[in-house]
Amino acid sequence: xxxxxxxxxxxxxxxxxxxxxxxxxxxxxxxxxxxxxxxxxxxxxxxxxxxxxxxxxxxxxxxxxxxxxxxxxxxxxxxxxxxxxxxxxxxxxxxxxxxxxxxxxxxxxxxxxxxxxxxxxxxxxxxxxxxxxxxxxxxxxxxxxxxxxxxxxxxxxxxxxxxxxxxxxxxxxxxxxxxxxxxxxxxxxxxxxxxxxxxxxxxxxxxxxxxxxxxxxxxxxxxxxxxxxxxxxxxxxxxxxxxxxxxxxxxxxxxxxxxxxxxxxxxxxxxxxxxxxxxxxxxxxxxxxxxxxxxxxxxxxxxxxxxxxxxxxxxxxxxxxxxxxxxx
Amino acid sequence: xxxxxxxxxxxxxxxxxxxxxxxxxxxxxxxxxxxxxxxxxxxxxxxxxxxxxxxxxxxxxxxxxxxxxxxxxxxxxxxxxxxxxxxxxxxxxxxxxxxxxxxxxxxxxxxxxxxxxxxxxxxxxxxxxxxxxxxxxxxxxxxxxxxxxxxxxxxxxxxxxxxxxxxxxxxxxxxxxxxxxxxxxxxxxxxxxxxxxxxxxxxxxxxxxxxxxxxxxxxxxxxxxxxxxxxxxxxxxxxxxxxxxxxxxxxxxxxxxxxxxxxxxxxxxxxxxxxxxxxxxxxxxxxxxxxxxxxxxxxxxxxxxxxxxxxxxxxxxxxxxxxxxxxxxxxxxxxxxxxxxxxxxxxxxxxxxxxxxxxxxxxxxxxxxxxxxxxxxxxxxxxxxxxxxxxxxx
Numbered sequence: 004x005x006x007x008x009x010x011x012x013x014x015x016x017x018x019x020x021x022x023x024x025x026x027x028x029x030x031x032x033x034x035x036x037x038x039x040x041x042x043x044x045x046x047x048x049x050x051x052x053x054x055x056x057x058x059x060x061x062x063x064x065x066x067x068x069x070x071x072x073x074x075x076x077x078x079x080x081x082x083x084x085x086x087x088x089x090x091x092x093x094x095x096x097x098x099x100x101x102x103x104x105x106x107x108x109x110x111x112x113x114x115x116x117x118x119x120x121x122x123x124x125x126x127x128x129x130x131x132x133x134x135x136x137x138x139x140x141x142x143x144x145x146x147x148x149x150x151x152x153x154x155x156x157x158x159x160x161x162x163x164x165x166x167x168x169x170x171x172x173x174x175x176x177x178x179x180x181x182x183x184x185x186x187x188x189x190x191x192x193x194x195x196x197x198x199x200x201x202x203x204x205x206x207x208x209x210x211x212x213x214x215x216x217x218x219x220x221x222x223x224x225x226x227x228x229x230x231x232x233x234x235x236x237x238x239x240x241x242x243x244x245x246x247x248x249x250x251x252x253x254x255x256x257x258x259x260x261x262x263x264x265x266x267x268x269x270x271x272x273x274x275x276x277x278x279x280x281x282x283x284x285x286x287x288x289x290x291x292x293x294x295x296x297x298x299x300x301x302x303x304x305x306x307x308x309x310x311x312x313x314x315x316x317x318x319x320x321x322x323x324x325x326x327x328x329x330x331x
Numbered sequence: 332x333x334x335x336x337x338x339x340x341x342x343x344x345x346x347x348x349x350x351x352x353x354x355x356x357x358x359x360x361x362x363x364x365x366x367x368x369x370x371x372x373x374x375x376x377x378x379x380x381x382x383x384x385x386x387x388x389x390x391x392x393x394x395x396x397x398x399x400x401x402x403x404x405x406x407x408x409x410x411x412x413x414x415x416x417x418x419x420x421x422x423x424x425x426x427x428x429x430x431x432x433x434x435x436x437x438x439x440x441x442x443x444x445x446x447x448x449x450x451x452x453x454x455x456x457x458x459x460x461x462x463x464x465x466x467x468x469x470x471x472x473x474x475x476x477x478x479x480x481x482x483x484x485x486x487x488x489x490x491x492x493x494x495x496x497x498x499x500x501x502x503x504x505x506x507x508x509x510x511x512x513x514x515x516x517x518x519x520x521x522x523x524x525x526x527x528x529x530x531x532x533x534x535x536x537x538x539x540x541x542x543x544x545x546x547x548x549x550x551x552x553x554x555x556x557x558x559x560x561x562x563x564x565x566x567x568x569x570x571x572x573x574x575x576x577x578x579x580x581x582x583x584x585x586x587x588x589x590x591x592x593x594x595x596x597x598x599x600x601x602x603x604x605x606x607x608x609x610x611x612x613x614x615x616x617x618x619x620x621x622x623x624x625x626x627x628x629x630x631x632x633x634x635x636x637x638x639x640x641x642x643x644x645x646x647x648x649x650x651x652x653x654x655x656x657x658x659x660x661x662x663x664x665x666x667x668x669x670x671x672x673x674x675x676x677x678x679x680x681x682x683x684x685x686x687x688x689x690x691x692x693x694x695x696x697x698x699x700x701x702x703x704x705x706x707x708x709x710x711x712x713x714x715x716x717x718x719x720x721x722x723x724x725x
Contacts, residue, residue: 006511006515007514046543046544049542049544106557109554109560109573110571113571113640114641114648114653117493117494118571119642119644121490123487123488123490126487127562127564130482130551130571131478132483133539134545139503142500142503143675147678149511149514150334151678154333163680164678165677165679167675167677169653170657173648174672174673174675178495181380181388183649184380184669184670184671185381191644194491195473195479204468208488213474215470215473283471283472283474284475285475285480288480288481291476294475295460297530299459300457300459300530314541314542315538315541316535316541317535320511321525321528324523325523
């Protein structure tokens with residue numbers, strides 16, 4: 004029996020954040036009910052996999068017996084205000100996402116400063132790929148929902164969670180915010196590197212894609228130089244401390260790049276692993292799915308579907324007692 | 332009322348992700364007792380930015396927690412931890428694989444002391460699998476998980492998401508798992524072992540793409556569903572434009588003076604615009620947007636009903652009215668008055684407002700030793716030996 008069995012969730016959301024919050028609840032046994040017809044192609048609707056569609060779902064009647072209501076502000080039916088819902092369903096946990104489900108997440112990512120932190124310094128500010136930021140927001144919202152459910156179990160009232168993607172993404176920006184608060188200056192986007200803190204620590208183009216390598220601290224510079232066949236750099240007074248290397252980031256990058264450009268990801272992996280330097284190939288999602296660590300961790304299953312089966316990522320919460328339903 | 336009031340967390344986490352998990356629990360009322368290594372303390376105490384040598388990062392991640400400073404390699408230090416574990420509901424750690432075992436603090440040992448303990452671990456690759464002993468930095472985990480490959484322009488290089496994304500996501504998942512485990516304990520009386528890997532949490536985000544619902548390539552700032560949706564450079568900054576309805580397309584053309592495009596019959600539907608965006612729409616829109624100032628264009632488009640947002644720098648976002656109230660103002664014991672992101676949860680029946688300082692190293696050592704039954708004489712001996720430190724004034 005999964006831990007959320009017996010919990011009914013009414014999910015009116017259209018966007019990724021709501022879907023991702025509902026998905027966690029469904030994975031652990033909640034019965035998630037959505038309005039409308041089930042999708043013709045379940046693969047296109049993978050975030051709602053295993054949820055129930057009710058074409059004739061009536062609100063507020065459908066909230067009878069529900070523990071959670073999930074909606075975006077624009078999908079919440081008129082009249083279902085906080086006070087109305089609290090009066091009628093005093094134990095209900097309502098989570099209402101302020102931004103709309105279509106483009107609200109992207110606009111919030113732009114407005115709050117997060118988009119400006121992603122990308123190369125001389126290039127465009129960039130959205131997180133694959134709606135990652137909104138997925139994060141969904142996990143975070145789910146945490147708040149489970150906390151509120153426990154408040155109810157402990158004898159407390161229901162909850163109205165006024166959830167904002169803007170506020171959620173803004174909360175990811177502690178580093179630049181703290182820098183501005185404490186030093187007066189705010190660092191900008193810096194590609195995949197961190198030239199104010201660590202050099203080498205970057206992604207380099209190689210023969211068959213991209214490869215990441217870097218040091219976690221000042222230690223290991225000699226191993227890095229030996230690995231790339233440039234032992235003459237080890238004691239070069241221009242580069243022999245991390246601080247000096249940070250000041251000469253561009254110059255260092257130009258020195259390192261040819262080594263990577265001439266090799267494949269597999270060759271680089273072998274060299275850097277042998278040298279015990281943190282490194283990894285840049286993998287596509289499809290490549291990552293085949294990776295032996297991902298496989299060993301049981302991160303992918305096949306969804307049973309009427310026509311073609313399709314791969315479905317599994318819950319990353321590996322717990323010894325509490326298990327997701329159907330291997331979720 | 333706070334949902335985790337009365338829940339005691341013995342917290343061996345340090346640095347970012349694990350500390351973020353226990354931060355979320357503390358914000359929701361849990362009593363989080365951070366066990367810091369005598370002498371050096373939490374790694375995050377050495378993270379910039381600083382004020383007078385004290386880390387702002389530590390202050391943010393550890394607000395509202397308690398601190399005991401212990402030498403876990405001594406028998407006396409171990410005994411203190413054992414006594415403390417007997418009173419704990421949850422234990423958290425995010426060391427590299429095998430570290431807790433070397434200190435004799437395995438799940439099995441803890442379960443002997445407290446049978447229903449919830450023991451949560453978090454690190455780069457997890458507690459199982461061929462790479463479990465590998466050290467993963469944020470860069471490597473973003474690279475391997477596929478999230479970096481999915482971020483960046485289609486015709487450009489992949490790029491990491493420019494916040495500590497793996498740390499935030501894995502820490503949040505750890506807090507969620509602990510929350511579920513607390514529910515489980517209430518239902519079945521059982522504790523359990525939780526194993527979170529940063530690689531897993533980042534990889535799991537590809538559900539839509541691997542199922543075939545999102546294209547298997549990076550799209551930069553474009554949408555797989557709607558066009559035109561993209562970021563455009565203006566005279567003084569960038570603007571994100573998101574056209575999702577046909578009338579918004581007409582309005583966009585109206586504001587930008589793109590009459591020829593507006594008149595074209597083969598651009599009336601989203602599907603047509605989506606297939607022609609790169610070849611025919613992107614350049615003229617970019618050229619028109621480049622003649623505007625960012626905020627003027629944002630205002631004109633908003634007035635015309637076109638969804639858009641300026642791409643704010645963090646400094647601009649901090650100064651904007653939209654961000655009012657989003658920073659907690661805390662009187663930190665080490666830094667003095669400091670501001671950092673408050674809890675982003677606004678819940679009418681749960682007060683999540685952050686008001687408490689992060690602890691000084693070992694600030695609560697003596698108070699907890701007394702609670703655990705140590706006499707003042709014994710406490711003095713522990714401090715003499717270096718097994719426990721801090722809390723002189725307690």
